[in-house]
Amino acid sequence: MGRVCAVEVDGISKHFSLRHTHSLKESVVWALQGRARRDEFTALHPIDLHVGQGESVALLGRNGSGKSTLLKLVAGVMAPDTGEVRVRGRLAGLLEVGAGFHPDLTGRENVYLNASILGVERAEIEERFDDIVAFADIGQFLDTQVRFYSSGMFLRLAFAVAVHTEPDVFLVDEILAVGDEAFRTKCLERIELLRVQGRTLVVVSHDLPLVERLCDRGVVLDRGHLVTDGPIGAAVEAVRVAR
Numbered sequence: 001m002g003r004v005c006a007v008e009v010d011g012i013s014k015h016f017s018l019r020h021t022h023s024l025k026e027s028v029v030w031a032l033q034g035r036a037r038r039d040e041f042t043a044l045h046p047i048d049l050h051v052g053q054g055e056s057v058a059l060l061g062r063n064g065s066g067k068s069t070l071l072k073l074v075a076g077v078m079a080p081d082t083g084e085v086r087v088r089g090r091l092a093g094l095l096e097v098g099a100g101f102h103p104d105l106t107g108r109e110n111v112y113l114n115a116s117i118l119g120v121e122r123a124e125i126e127e128r129f130d131d132i133v134a135f136a137d138i139g140q141f142l143d144t145q146v147r148f149y150s151s152g153m154f155l156r157l158a159f160a161v162a163v164h165t166e167p168d169v170f171l172v173d174e175i176l177a178v179g180d181e182a183f184r185t186k187c188l189e190r191i192e193l194l195r196v197q198g199r200t201l202v203v204v205s206h207d208l209p210l211v212e213r214l215c216d217r218g219v220v221l222d223r224g225h226l227v228t229d230g231p232i233g234a235a236v237e238a239v240r241v242a243r
Protein backbone atom coordinates (compact mmCIF):
# COMPACT_ATOMS: atom_id res chain seq x y z
CA MET A 1 0.00 0.00 0.00
CA GLY A 2 1.39 3.43 -0.95
CA ARG A 3 1.67 6.18 1.63
CA VAL A 4 -0.83 9.02 1.95
CA CYS A 5 -0.26 11.84 -0.52
CA ALA A 6 0.70 15.18 1.05
CA VAL A 7 1.00 17.04 -2.25
CA GLU A 8 -0.87 16.06 -5.40
CA VAL A 9 -0.09 17.91 -8.58
CA ASP A 10 -2.15 16.76 -11.55
CA GLY A 11 -1.57 18.13 -15.01
CA ILE A 12 -0.63 21.65 -13.97
CA SER A 13 0.82 23.99 -16.55
CA LYS A 14 1.71 27.67 -16.53
CA HIS A 15 2.12 30.21 -19.33
CA PHE A 16 3.37 33.75 -19.00
CA SER A 17 2.95 36.66 -21.38
CA LEU A 18 6.23 38.32 -22.14
CA ARG A 19 5.48 41.99 -22.58
CA HIS A 20 7.77 43.95 -24.82
CA THR A 21 7.84 47.71 -25.10
CA HIS A 22 6.89 49.07 -28.50
CA SER A 23 6.53 52.50 -30.01
CA LEU A 24 3.02 53.84 -30.56
CA LYS A 25 3.54 53.53 -34.33
CA GLU A 26 4.57 49.86 -34.01
CA SER A 27 1.57 49.13 -31.81
CA VAL A 28 -0.84 50.71 -34.34
CA VAL A 29 0.72 48.88 -37.29
CA TRP A 30 0.67 45.59 -35.39
CA ALA A 31 -2.96 46.12 -34.35
CA LEU A 32 -3.92 46.78 -38.01
CA GLN A 33 -2.09 43.61 -39.01
CA GLY A 34 -3.91 41.71 -36.27
CA ARG A 35 -0.56 40.69 -34.86
CA ALA A 36 -0.24 39.87 -31.16
CA ARG A 37 1.81 42.28 -29.12
CA ARG A 38 2.63 39.63 -26.59
CA ASP A 39 4.65 36.47 -26.77
CA GLU A 40 3.32 33.55 -24.82
CA PHE A 41 5.92 31.61 -22.92
CA THR A 42 5.31 28.20 -21.39
CA ALA A 43 7.13 28.01 -18.07
CA LEU A 44 5.60 24.64 -17.17
CA HIS A 45 4.17 22.03 -19.50
CA PRO A 46 1.54 19.77 -17.90
CA ILE A 47 3.18 18.11 -14.91
CA ASP A 48 2.08 15.37 -12.51
CA LEU A 49 3.83 15.05 -9.19
CA HIS A 50 2.69 13.13 -6.12
CA VAL A 51 4.60 13.61 -2.89
CA GLY A 52 3.91 11.20 -0.03
CA GLN A 53 3.57 12.30 3.59
CA GLY A 54 7.02 12.45 5.16
CA GLU A 55 8.88 12.49 1.87
CA SER A 56 11.50 15.16 1.20
CA VAL A 57 11.79 16.12 -2.42
CA ALA A 58 14.26 18.40 -4.19
CA LEU A 59 13.23 20.26 -7.34
CA LEU A 60 16.34 20.53 -9.49
CA GLY A 61 17.26 21.90 -12.91
CA ARG A 62 18.90 24.76 -14.71
CA ASN A 63 18.02 28.43 -14.34
CA GLY A 64 14.60 29.06 -15.79
CA SER A 65 13.57 25.39 -15.89
CA GLY A 66 10.39 26.08 -13.91
CA LYS A 67 11.29 25.02 -10.35
CA SER A 68 10.15 28.18 -8.55
CA THR A 69 7.02 28.37 -10.68
CA LEU A 70 6.13 24.81 -9.66
CA LEU A 71 6.77 25.60 -5.99
CA LYS A 72 4.60 28.74 -6.18
CA LEU A 73 1.78 26.72 -7.72
CA VAL A 74 2.05 24.17 -4.89
CA ALA A 75 2.05 27.02 -2.36
CA GLY A 76 -1.09 28.45 -3.97
CA VAL A 77 0.44 31.92 -4.43
CA MET A 78 -0.12 31.54 -8.17
CA ALA A 79 -2.90 29.73 -10.04
CA PRO A 80 -2.12 27.14 -12.73
CA ASP A 81 -3.55 27.54 -16.24
CA THR A 82 -4.54 23.89 -16.31
CA GLY A 83 -4.66 21.10 -13.78
CA GLU A 84 -5.06 20.90 -10.04
CA VAL A 85 -2.98 21.07 -6.89
CA ARG A 86 -4.04 19.56 -3.58
CA VAL A 87 -2.09 19.87 -0.34
CA ARG A 88 -3.04 17.92 2.75
CA GLY A 89 -2.45 19.63 6.10
CA ARG A 90 -0.91 22.92 7.17
CA LEU A 91 1.36 24.48 4.60
CA ALA A 92 4.23 26.87 5.33
CA GLY A 93 7.25 27.93 3.43
CA LEU A 94 9.80 30.44 2.35
CA LEU A 95 9.34 31.38 -1.25
CA GLU A 96 10.47 34.99 -1.46
CA VAL A 97 12.18 37.16 1.12
CA GLY A 98 9.62 39.58 2.53
CA ALA A 99 6.52 37.77 1.23
CA GLY A 100 3.73 37.83 3.79
CA PHE A 101 5.25 40.78 5.67
CA HIS A 102 3.93 44.33 5.78
CA PRO A 103 6.75 46.91 5.44
CA ASP A 104 5.15 49.49 7.74
CA LEU A 105 4.69 47.10 10.64
CA THR A 106 7.40 46.13 13.12
CA GLY A 107 8.94 42.68 13.26
CA ARG A 108 6.86 41.93 16.35
CA GLU A 109 3.60 42.91 14.58
CA ASN A 110 4.61 40.98 11.49
CA VAL A 111 5.09 37.78 13.52
CA TYR A 112 1.36 37.92 14.26
CA LEU A 113 0.43 38.92 10.71
CA ASN A 114 2.62 36.29 9.07
CA ALA A 115 1.58 33.47 11.39
CA SER A 116 -2.10 34.27 10.88
CA ILE A 117 -1.57 34.20 7.09
CA LEU A 118 -0.13 30.72 7.66
CA GLY A 119 -3.32 29.76 9.47
CA VAL A 120 -2.22 29.86 13.11
CA GLU A 121 -4.63 31.02 15.84
CA ARG A 122 -3.59 34.05 17.92
CA ALA A 123 -3.44 32.06 21.18
CA GLU A 124 -1.10 29.57 19.51
CA ILE A 125 1.14 32.38 18.25
CA GLU A 126 1.31 33.92 21.72
CA GLU A 127 2.34 30.57 23.14
CA ARG A 128 5.20 30.27 20.64
CA PHE A 129 6.15 33.95 20.44
CA ASP A 130 9.22 33.74 22.70
CA ASP A 131 10.56 30.71 20.82
CA ILE A 132 10.07 32.49 17.50
CA VAL A 133 11.92 35.58 18.74
CA ALA A 134 14.71 33.50 20.27
CA PHE A 135 15.16 31.58 17.02
CA ALA A 136 15.18 34.73 14.86
CA ASP A 137 17.70 36.37 17.21
CA ILE A 138 17.40 39.87 15.70
CA GLY A 139 17.72 41.79 19.00
CA GLN A 140 16.19 45.24 19.20
CA PHE A 141 15.20 45.13 15.50
CA LEU A 142 12.12 43.20 16.60
CA ASP A 143 10.49 46.57 17.27
CA THR A 144 11.70 48.22 14.06
CA GLN A 145 9.54 48.50 10.93
CA VAL A 146 10.57 45.68 8.65
CA ARG A 147 11.10 48.11 5.73
CA PHE A 148 14.48 48.80 7.37
CA TYR A 149 15.47 45.13 7.58
CA SER A 150 18.31 43.62 5.61
CA SER A 151 17.39 40.55 3.54
CA GLY A 152 19.13 38.34 6.10
CA MET A 153 17.03 39.78 8.93
CA PHE A 154 13.87 39.19 6.91
CA LEU A 155 14.91 35.61 6.38
CA ARG A 156 15.59 35.13 10.10
CA LEU A 157 12.15 36.30 11.11
CA ALA A 158 10.29 34.59 8.25
CA PHE A 159 12.03 31.27 8.83
CA ALA A 160 11.45 31.47 12.59
CA VAL A 161 7.72 32.04 12.08
CA ALA A 162 7.38 29.38 9.38
CA VAL A 163 9.03 26.56 11.36
CA HIS A 164 7.14 27.42 14.53
CA THR A 165 3.76 27.04 12.82
CA GLU A 166 4.30 23.25 12.89
CA PRO A 167 3.76 22.82 9.15
CA ASP A 168 2.76 19.45 7.71
CA VAL A 169 4.17 20.51 4.34
CA PHE A 170 7.19 22.82 4.27
CA LEU A 171 8.30 24.51 1.05
CA VAL A 172 11.70 26.21 0.73
CA ASP A 173 13.06 28.06 -2.29
CA GLU A 174 16.81 28.72 -2.49
CA ILE A 175 16.17 31.37 0.10
CA LEU A 176 18.61 30.12 2.73
CA ALA A 177 21.25 31.64 0.49
CA VAL A 178 20.89 35.07 2.15
CA GLY A 179 21.45 33.86 5.71
CA ASP A 180 24.88 33.94 7.37
CA GLU A 181 26.69 30.67 8.07
CA ALA A 182 25.57 30.30 11.69
CA PHE A 183 21.92 30.95 10.85
CA ARG A 184 22.05 28.66 7.86
CA THR A 185 23.35 25.83 10.05
CA LYS A 186 20.55 26.48 12.55
CA CYS A 187 17.94 26.41 9.75
CA LEU A 188 19.27 23.19 8.30
CA GLU A 189 19.15 21.52 11.73
CA ARG A 190 15.56 22.69 12.04
CA ILE A 191 14.64 21.38 8.60
CA GLU A 192 16.21 18.03 9.49
CA LEU A 193 14.12 17.99 12.66
CA LEU A 194 10.95 18.58 10.61
CA ARG A 195 11.98 15.67 8.46
CA VAL A 196 12.57 13.38 11.43
CA GLN A 197 9.12 14.37 12.72
CA GLY A 198 7.67 13.02 9.49
CA ARG A 199 6.78 16.37 7.89
CA THR A 200 6.81 16.68 4.12
CA LEU A 201 9.48 18.82 2.51
CA VAL A 202 9.77 20.30 -0.99
CA VAL A 203 13.01 22.19 -1.62
CA VAL A 204 14.22 24.16 -4.66
CA SER A 205 18.00 24.41 -4.76
CA HIS A 206 21.11 24.46 -6.90
CA ASP A 207 23.17 23.32 -3.91
CA LEU A 208 23.57 19.64 -4.79
CA PRO A 209 25.49 18.53 -1.65
CA LEU A 210 22.79 20.25 0.44
CA VAL A 211 19.88 18.48 -1.26
CA GLU A 212 21.73 15.16 -1.07
CA ARG A 213 21.83 15.68 2.67
CA LEU A 214 18.25 16.91 3.08
CA CYS A 215 16.18 15.01 0.52
CA ASP A 216 15.45 11.42 -0.38
CA ARG A 217 13.92 12.09 -3.79
CA GLY A 218 14.90 14.38 -6.65
CA VAL A 219 12.75 15.76 -9.47
CA VAL A 220 14.59 17.35 -12.37
CA LEU A 221 12.92 19.92 -14.60
CA ASP A 222 14.16 20.92 -18.03
CA ARG A 223 12.50 23.80 -19.92
CA GLY A 224 9.25 23.22 -18.08
CA HIS A 225 9.20 19.44 -18.48
CA LEU A 226 9.70 16.90 -15.72
CA VAL A 227 12.58 14.79 -17.04
CA THR A 228 13.79 12.75 -14.04
CA ASP A 229 12.07 11.61 -10.87
CA GLY A 230 13.83 9.18 -8.57
CA PRO A 231 16.20 8.67 -5.65
CA ILE A 232 18.11 11.84 -4.82
CA GLY A 233 21.51 10.33 -5.74
CA ALA A 234 20.37 9.47 -9.26
CA ALA A 235 18.67 12.86 -9.75
CA VAL A 236 21.76 14.77 -8.61
CA GLU A 237 23.89 12.67 -10.93
CA ALA A 238 21.56 13.48 -13.84
CA VAL A 239 21.97 17.21 -13.08
CA ARG A 240 25.77 16.93 -12.82
CA VAL A 241 25.98 15.08 -16.15
CA ALA A 242 23.77 17.67 -17.88
CA ARG A 243 25.95 20.59 -16.72
Ligand SMILES: Nc1ncnc2c1ncn2[C@@H]1O[C@H](COP(=O)(O)OP(=O)(O)OP(=O)(O)O)[C@@H](O)[C@H]1O
Binds near residue numbers: 017066
Ligand atom coordinates in the same frame (compact mmCIF):
# COMPACT_ATOMS: atom_id res chain seq x y z
N1 LIG B 1 5.84 36.36 -13.53
C1 LIG B 1 6.48 35.96 -14.62
N2 LIG B 1 6.29 36.55 -15.83
C2 LIG B 1 6.93 36.12 -16.94
N3 LIG B 1 7.80 35.07 -16.96
C3 LIG B 1 8.03 34.45 -15.79
C4 LIG B 1 7.40 34.85 -14.57
N4 LIG B 1 7.83 34.01 -13.58
C5 LIG B 1 8.69 33.16 -14.17
N5 LIG B 1 8.80 33.40 -15.49
C6 LIG B 1 9.63 32.67 -16.46
O1 LIG B 1 9.35 31.29 -16.34
C7 LIG B 1 10.55 30.53 -16.47
C8 LIG B 1 10.71 29.64 -15.28
O2 LIG B 1 11.02 30.46 -14.17
P1 LIG B 1 11.31 29.85 -12.73
O3 LIG B 1 11.58 31.01 -11.83
O4 LIG B 1 10.24 28.92 -12.36
O5 LIG B 1 12.66 29.04 -13.01
P2 LIG B 1 13.64 28.35 -12.00
O6 LIG B 1 13.86 26.96 -12.48
O7 LIG B 1 13.19 28.52 -10.59
O8 LIG B 1 14.96 29.19 -12.26
P3 LIG B 1 16.17 29.65 -11.30
O9 LIG B 1 17.01 28.45 -11.07
O10 LIG B 1 16.86 30.65 -12.14
O11 LIG B 1 15.59 30.24 -10.07
C9 LIG B 1 11.67 31.54 -16.65
O12 LIG B 1 12.00 31.62 -18.01
C10 LIG B 1 11.10 32.82 -16.15
O13 LIG B 1 11.65 33.92 -16.85
